[in-house]
Amino acid sequence: MRGADSYSESLFTTVKLEDFVPASHPLRPIRTWINEALAKMDERFSAMYEADIKGGRPSIAPEKLMRAMLLQVLYSIRSERQLMEQVTYNLLFRWFVGLSIDDPVWNHSVFSKNRDRLIEHEAVTQLFNATVEMAKARGLLSGEHFSVDGTLIQAWAGHKSIRRKDGNDDDRPPENWHGEKRSNDTHESKTDPDSRLYRKSNAAPALLSYLGHVLTDNRHGLVVDVHTTQADGKAERAAAAVMLGDVRSDTQRITVGADKAYDTRGFVKECRALNVTPHVAQNLKRNGGSAIDARTTRHAGYEISQIKRKCIEQCFGWGKSVGPIRQVMVRGLAKVDQVFTLTMAAYNLTRLRGLAEVRP
Template identity: 45%
Template sequence: MRGKLERQASMLTLIGPEQRVPRDHPIRRIKLLADRELQRLSPVFESMYSGTGRPSIPPEIILKACLLIALFSIRSERQFCERLDYDLMFRFFLDMGMTEESFDASTFSKNKERLIRADVARLFFEGVVRQAKEAKLISAEHFTVDGTLIEAWASMKSFKKKGAKDNEPPDDPGNPTIDFHGEKRANATHESSTDPDARLARKGAGKEAKLALSGHVLMENRNGLCIDISISHADGTAERREALRMLQRQKRKGFSPATLGADKGYDTADFVHDVFVEGVVPHVARKRKHSNVDARQARQIGYRHSQRCRKKVEEIFGWMKTVGGLRKTRYRGVERTQLCAYFTGAAYNLLRLSRLLGSAA
């Protein structure tokens, strides 16, 4: 029998966002892990704000909103605020009621500087890693490092000579015609007027050069969790330089790295030597000619195992770029992109932890 539309709306309801989210939905486990870490950061939040004045949007809501933007591939902060008006799952995750007003997108930009000064994003990311370590889901000895290019939010037309002034008015103020064909451009002589931190770079031979930042990830080999993430200027030595910095940071945090896997881009004499100096065995993929990795080492079982595990780091980059929105940064500069990268890395780890802990239970 065909049902009929009921045009009359309910006058009273006793249901909230929590009842509309399925009991077995992964967002419940992610929320539990995120709330646990935000509770630890409560003293940090207390020190960020004045004791007087008008109450702000709780910083916990801002941080969890950044996680939702990464988890659900939200295109922008403005789009997130629009979706928050009607998405009950988002309201459940942010502990907001059915009738509570959504906040404006300017809330993100007003609080971003405060988050950067307090280094909250890094603390939250490291707290999620700590939870994984406490659950014994992290290898403390075997790691993999890799890097990628993150396209900058800047047009190639903005890449101009340093100190150059153009007195001629543009033919189109919104999209002026700029002919740079035949002009030799380099990072030493040119810079972007939109994002001065962006550098002209390309991933490999035969690839087109783009204005980009350099992203770096340190992964543990047991479950493929992201242990550290770093954003830097894109130059020829950024990947190897940041790899050593991340390795040294993990040693200061109590990890005891024994091996470090990497692709052929890290097969250089200085990097292999510097890793050995740190007391770590470099399981770097060997170049076909003139490799700096000992051939005897490449025949060991541990080396071959590291080479198989290191490919899992591409899953991190794949998720962050296709789902987390880090293929092209939404922000200008290394500092703000680093803030976004910490939240994206934390979102990836929380998603992985929700599955690992769920299967363990």
Template identity: 60%
Template sequence: MRGSDAVQEALFMFAKLDDFVPTDHPLRAIQKLVNEGLTRLNGLFNTIYADTGRASIAPEKLVRALLLQVFYSIRGERQLMEQIRYNLLFRWFVGLAIDDAVWDHSVFSKNRDRLLEHEVVEAFFTEVMTLADKAGLLSKEHFSVDGTLIQAWASHKSFRPKDGSDDSDASGPGRNAQANWKGTRRSNDTHASTTDPDARQYRKSHNTAAILAYQGHVLMENRSGLVVGTIVTHADGFGERAAALAMLDAVPASRPRTVGADKAYDTRDFIEACRRRQVTPHVASNGSGHRRSAIDGRTTRHEGYRLSQTKRKRIEEHFGWGKTVGRIRQTVYRGIRNVDQHFKLTMTASNLVRMARILSAVPQGGAA
């Protein structure tokens, strides 16, 4: 018999949000980790918010919503609020009941900026790494380092002379006229972006176009491939090596360590700086042409060197995930401090996905 197309809603209905989420949904394992990390930030949250006054959005809900924005490639706050309004999975993860009102996108943005101002994302990243350490997922001896370009939220037309003059030969109708800089020298010494002054013009190689960008740097431990250090710097030719040393210094060390890296790190000053820190530089040799590599057979002859060169490529998995699923191919934030928090949040989300997958594969009561 043909079924009826009519919709008959029950007068009363009792249902929990948890009933709508499959027991094997990937977000269940991630939510458990997120909630445990947020619980450890309760003291920080108490110092950020006043004891009296009108209640704002709970910071725990804000962080969960920001993570959803990364997990599901949601670019703007308007779209995020729309998704939370009708998506039961999103409501469950954030911690909103079915009949709870969803925040206005402008209210959400203001409360999010408070988290960025107090570096809550960085504190949350640290707590997630503490959970990974307790689970035995982190190596304390073997690391890898690499960097990637993050395109700034600014156009070439905003890159103007610092003296206030106009060097563009604009032509054509309308406000967005065609600009022509042919034959004009434009460098970071003489020009700056009026949209995002912290962004720098940078080209990755002679065969690529220059863009306004930042550099995001990652320090990864080699056991589970988890990010243990991140930092965003101005885009320049020295940022990668300086950031690598800064991240290594931030990791407590009680024994000698190794760090794998690509050819860009094969410079004498970086190699010597690593050895002063009791860090063995497992850097890819860059001895092409007339250039002499700073790495010799005393390092490359060991099996550990070849293993480090294999492991270091796993950093690209974090960069690839962050640029295709997350939103770090081109940031929507302005200012190096905000871009740094955005990059840390994306790498934290990438870690959570990997940790949930690893821990879910471990039998109950077993070791990772």
């Protein structure tokens, strides 16, 4: 018998959001892990709102805020306005964030303002560190063999925003650059002053950019440290030294794989001073020759590091195809760092979920 095309709502319902989410949904383990990490951050969240204890309207709960920010990365949602729209009608998103069916959804501008509060207290950094601790507790990190690399993050600013720092071109049309050379020393973007003109190779155009740096563990390619800097020719090696300093051990020698851009005598010397063996790809075309010789390359571990270091591109590829770091929609180094760190935390969570299916 043909069913009737009718619609009627019940006055009351006892259905819970939990009932709409399949038991096998990939967000279920991620939400469990996130809730465990957020529970350990309770003191930090309390410190964030100590100044507001005298009064005022309650803000967005930081736990809900961070779960919503993760959803934005995991589901490639391009803006806060669109995120709030989807949380309004998407029951899965409401369940993940922690909103009931009847709870009102925040205004997108209020959401952005509360998100910026997290920067001062480094809440996103602590969440990222929690994902690393989860991997360590599950025995997924080697703690001995690492890879390091950086990637270009295009800034949310265009070439027309680049003007002279001394203001001598204020009466000149922004698109007219004929006969004038632009340089980071003399010019800056008025839209995003922290961004810098940078290009990865001579064949690529110079774009307003930042640089994101990651240190990954070679066992499963999980990210163990992140760093964001202004775009500079020496930033990759400087950031790598900082991250290696965070994971170094006085009692155990570790290795780090890297591409030819890290084959400089200064970086190799700094690695060895940190008790780190630099398994850097040899740049034989470099003036003066490679900083790595047969004392390093003759070992089997060097070849393994050169194979495993290419896995670092997976986190960059995921962050630019699924995540928002191909071109960030925020301005300023602090906000770009927050987006990059959150993206790498989300990448770790997706990797942990996949590894949990293989190793229950």
